[in-house]
Amino acid sequence: MAQNNTGIALLERDLARLSKTSRLSSAVDNVDRIIEQLAAAREQIATALDPHTASLTMAKLQNPTKVAFDRVNDNLKDVSSAQKKVFKALNEHFPLKPLPADHDAMANQPALINRAIAMHLLREGQFSVASTFIEEAQDTPPHHALYQQLESEDTPPADLDEPMDDDDMDTDGQTSVTASTSDHNDLSSLHSQELQTKFAEMYSILQDLKSHNLKSAIDWARANSTELEARGSNLEFELTKLQYVWLFKGAAVNGLPDDERNGPSGAFAYGGRHFPRFWGRHMREIERLLCARAFAPNIADSPYKAMFSIDSAFPDVAASFTREFCSLLGLSAESPLYIAVTAGALALPRLMKYTMAKRAKGTEWTTDNELAFETPLPERMIYHSIFVCPVAKEQTTESNPPMMIPCGHVLGKETIQKLCKGTRFKCPYCPSEGQLKDARQIIL
Numbered sequence: 048m049a050q051n052n053t054g055i056a057l058l059e060r061d062l063a064r065l066s067k068t069s070r071l072s073s074a075v076d077n078v079d080r081i082i083e084q085l086a087a088a089r090e091q092i093a094t095a096l097d098p099h100t101a102s103l104t105m106a107k108l109q110n111p112t113k114v115a116f117d118r119v120n121d122n123l124k125d126v127s128s129a130q131k132k133v134f135k136a137l138n139e140h141f142p143l144k145p146l147p148a149d150h151d152a153m154a155n156q157p158a159l160i161n162r163a164i165a166m167h168l169l170r171e172g173q174f175s176v177a178s179t180f181i182e183e184a185q186d187t188p189p190h191h192a193l194y195q196q197l198e199s200e201d202t203p204p205a206d207l208d209e210p211m212d213d214d215d216m217d218t219d220g221q222t223s224v225t226a227s228t229s230d231h232n233d234l235s236s237l238h239s240q241e242l243q244t245k246f247a248e249m250y251s252i253l254q255d256l257k258s259h260n261l262k263s264a265i266d267w268a269r270a271n272s273t274e275l276e277a278r279g280s281n282l283e284f285e286l287t288k289l290q291y292v293w294l295f296k297g298a299a300v301n302g303l304p305d306d307e308r309n310g311p312s313g314a315f316a317y318g319g320r321h322f323p324r325f326w327g328r329h330m331r332e333i334e335r336l337l338c339a340r341a342f343a344p345n346i347a348d349s350p351y352k353a354m355f356s357i358d359s360a361f362p363d364v365a366a367s368f369t370r371e372f373c374s375l376l377g378l379s380a381e382s383p384l385y386i387a388v389t390a391g392a393l394a395l396p397r398l399m400k401y402t403m404a405k406r407a408k409g410t411e412w413t414t415d416n417e418l419a420f421e422t423p424l425p426e427r428m429i430y431h432s433i434f435v436c437p438v439a440k441e442q443t444t445e446s447n448p449p450m451m452i453p454c455g456h457v458l459g460k461e462t463i464q465k466l467c468k469g470t471r472f473k474c475p476y477c478p479s480e481g482q483l484k485d486a487r488q489i490i491l
Contacts, residue, residue, distance in 0.1 A: 055140075057136055057140065058133070058136055058137060058140065061129075061132060061133045061136050062133060064129070065129045065130065065132075065133055071122065071123075071126060073118075073122045074118075074119050074122035074123055074126075077115050077118045077119045077122065078115075078119060080115055081112060081115045081116070081119075084108060084111055084112060084115070085108070085112075088104050088105070088108050091104050092104055161180075161184045163383060163384045163387075164180060164384065165177055165180055165181050165184070166382070166383075166384070167382045167383075167384040167385065168180060169242050169243060169246055170246060170373075170378070170382050171382070172246060172247070172250045174243045174246075174247070177243070178243075242376075245376060248267075249369070249372050251263065252264050252267060252368065252372075253365055253368070253369065256361055256364065256365045256368065257361070257365070259293065259301065259361060261286055261289060261290045261293065264286050264364075264368055265283070265286045265287060265290060267368075267372075268282050268283035268286055268368075269283060271375060274375055275371060275375075278371070278374065280371050281328075281329075282364075282367055282368060282371045283325075284325045284328070284329055285364055285367060286364060286368075287321050287322070287325070288332070288336065289357070289360055289361070289364055290317065291314050291317055291318050291321075291322075291336060292314070292336075292354070292355050292357060292360070293357070294308070294309055294310070294313050294314035294317055295310070295311055295314035295339075295340075295343070295346075295355065296355075296357070297309060297310040297311070298310065311340050311343040314340075315337065315340055318333070318336060318337055322336075322337075335351060335354060336351075336354065338351075339351040339354065339355065366380075386428060389428070390422075390424055390428050393422070393423070393424060394422040394424070397420060397422065397423075401419060401420055433491075434449045434457070434491055436449070436458055436459030436461075436462050437458070437476075438458055438459070438462045438475055439459055439461065439462045441459065443459050443460075447459050447460050447461045448460055448488050448489075449488070449489050449491065450463055450486040450487065450488055450489070451486065451487050451488075451489050452472075452474055452479075452481050452485070452486050453479065453481040453485050453486075454474050454476075454477050454479035454481065456474055456476050456477065457489065458475075460486075460488075463483065463486055464483070467483055470482050470483050470484070471483075
């Protein structure tokens with residue numbers, strides 16, 4: 048551990064030296080001077096009446112141009128030398144090691160990897176890069192043998208972060224997992240132009256929020272109020288409330304024109320126009336916002352101080368907006384590719400250590416789709432709780448989900464089926480009895 052800390056300290060020192068001493072600004076300045084000299088020479092030759100002017104001008108230009116090019120080369124050499132030193136230190140302290148993996152789990156899924164990359168680029172607003180990537184991926188598709196391997200699977204894996212259409216739903220409302228493999232391989236099914244338009248709108252609104260301009264976000268929330276209310280979202284009210292607080296702060300804080308539409312009186316008028324539609328769900332909070340006007344001269348020392356604190360209000364509402372915008376598109380708030388790569392990077396050191404120890408002892412881990420150790424991940428990356436049946440001592444799965452029986456105890460589905468005598472069973476933890484049809488699947 049101490050050795051790693053020393054290596055990191057040396058790398059930080061070299062990087063700091065590189066950022067201070069080895070910059071391309073001098074090279075750029077010298078190139079600009081060359082361009083200016085060439086432009087001036089061209090103008091002089093174009094306006095000259097004497098035919099000998101061109102040869103004389105070119106002769107005078109040779110030495111200054113050569114000196115400028117030499118300076119550019121010297122600047123580039125300095126930068127290149129510093130970069131090589133950092134690269135050498137990086138290799139010395141953190142040498143490349145082959146991953147101790149017996150096989151590449153994603154080797155037979157190139158089409159899904161391409162889809163995940165394309166979706167990530169679109170989500171990040173890299174539209175031109177995404178378009179080029181999709182075109183090149185379609186021009187040079189993965190090897191046909193891999194397609195055949197995918198087609199041989201009974202249930203192709205689900206798309207990574209693909210918006211769901213109505214066609215992807217079964218008649219009972221459940222998501223279908225039997226989509227054709229060709230849809231997974233065809234990047235054109237991403238509807239990249241449509242998604243690009245949507246994400247361009249999202250980034251435009253986020254830029255407005257960054258500038259403390261809430262109008263475009265409020266307009267979007269009102270246009271999609273029906274869908275947001277169906278999701279139980281409070282985004283429209285949160286945006287309206289923040290606009291009220293922002294106006295309440297006055298011109299000294301929000302920088303808006305100091306007129307009747309700004310300040311406490313302007314905020315009160317704004318609330319009178321827009322709060323009534325939220326009265327049913329947020330009456331108590333609206334009352335507190337409106338009553339705070341009586342404390343306007345000294346709101347910082349009033350009981351309403353917390354409601355009018357906007358230290359993190361705009362970043363928080365921007366995160367909520369991003370989450371709701373992506374949800375209406377059928378997407379997660381964060382890029383699945385980013386989450387997968389980050390989680391993999393966090394788990395990789397333990398996985399490498401375990402694999403090398405396993406090889407040294409000549410043992411194998413034979414349980415499919417399950418790791419032999421716990422992977423420590425941050426709470427925000429834990430999406431599904433894990434339930435272990437207390438009777439079978441086995442982790443539940445999609446085919447063996449956790450079931451709650453009438454007495455309130457939770458067991459694995461297969462355990463309940465084994466306990467059944469006919470259609471009835473007795474709870475192994477209490478005297479209660481029940482029927483198989485009364486057991487209800489629970490979602491953790």
